[in-house]
Amino acid sequence: MRKPIIAGNWKMHKTIKEAVEFVNEVKSEIKGTDVEAVICAPFTLLKDLKEASEGTNIKIGAQNMHFEEKGAFTGEISPLMLKEIDVDYVVIGHSERRQYFNETNETVNKKVIKALEYKINPIICVGETLEEREADKTKDIVKVQVEKALVNIDEKDIKDIVIAYEPIWAIGTGKTSSSKDANDVIAYIREVVANVYSEETAEEVRIQYGGSVKPANVEEIMNESDIDGALVGGASLQPKDYVELVNF
Numbered sequence: 001m002r003k004p005i006i007a008g009n010w011k012m013h014k015t016i017k018e019a020v021e022f023v024n025e026v027k028s029e030i031k032g033t034d035v036e037a038v039i040c041a042p043f044t045l046l047k048d049l050k051e052a053s054e055g056t057n058i059k060i061g062a063q064n065m066h067f068e069e070k071g072a073f074t075g076e077i078s079p080l081m082l083k084e085i086d087v088d089y090v091v092i093g094h095s096e097r098r099q100y101f102n103e104t105n106e107t108v109n110k111k112v113i114k115a116l117e118y119k120i121n122p123i124i125c126v127g128e129t130l131e132e133r134e135a136d137k138t139k140d141i142v143k144v145q146v147e148k149a150l151v152n153i154d155e156k157d158i159k160d161i162v163i164a165y166e167p168i169w170a171i172g173t174g175k176t177s178s179s180k181d182a183n184d185v186i187a188y189i190r191e192v193v194a195n196v197y198s199e200e201t202a203e204e205v206r207i208q209y210g211g212s213v214k215p216a217n218v219e220e221i222m223n224e225s226d227i228d229g230a231l232v233g234g235a236s237l238q239p240k241d242y243v244e245l246v247n248f
């Protein structure tokens with residue numbers, strides 16, 4: 001049985017003070033839930049979030065990292081640095097990083113390899129543009145993204161990976177993929193993983209849906225057979241909504 005995982009992606013939002021207040025507000029509300037609750041936050045918040053969430057069910061993730069441990073990479077953060085503050089997850093290959101910061105399938109793969117080496121669980125994002133969807137290329141696109149992200153990854157490490165299917169046209173637009181459509185693509189992603197490794201391993205991978213998930217639609221999405229969680233942007237910023245999402 002795959003444990004559901006609801007992850008908030010705060011993107012470039014919140015100060016340290018706001019982040020700590022957020023955790024203090026939600027922590028008692030999500031105690032005891034069977035769902036894994038994650039907050040993926042900007043680098044500047046991670047240390048304080050780890051401290052504020054100690055002893056709670058909330059796990060903390062970064063939103064990116066470099067694939068080298070150290071070096072002349074001005075402005076970057078390494079896996080070693082993330083490990084020092086003991087982050088649990090790292091989002092890799094979010095469409096905003098692919099679109100604005102030259103993230104490619106190759107750099108995604110290098111980062112996934114490094115994250116696993118440092119025992120930080122990667123959340124690998126894949127998804128098609130509106131143009132690609134209209135040209136009926138969704139499955140081709142996600143297949144390539146998933147296969148390339150997993151190059152040289154050992155089968156035993158696959159259980160530590162989360163994949164997030166986020167159709168780009170559904171991010172921050174209020175447009176959600178229908179839960180049936182999202183489930184169909186996610187079941188296909190599982191098939192891709194099964195073809196690379198095995199059915200058994202594919203059954204272990206948790207695959208989230210992301211794109212305009214909110215308290216009003218989370219339950220319907222989570223009721224689908226292959227959807228194991230959600231990666232939530234905008235709706236994860238308000239404590240009340242975050243609690244409702246995690247307690248779907």
Ligand SMILES: O=C[C@H](O)COP(=O)(O)O
Nearest residue numbers: 009171172211212233234
């Ligand atoms: O990482 C989260 C996704 O980009 C979805 O964002 P959204 O929930 O604001 O549409």
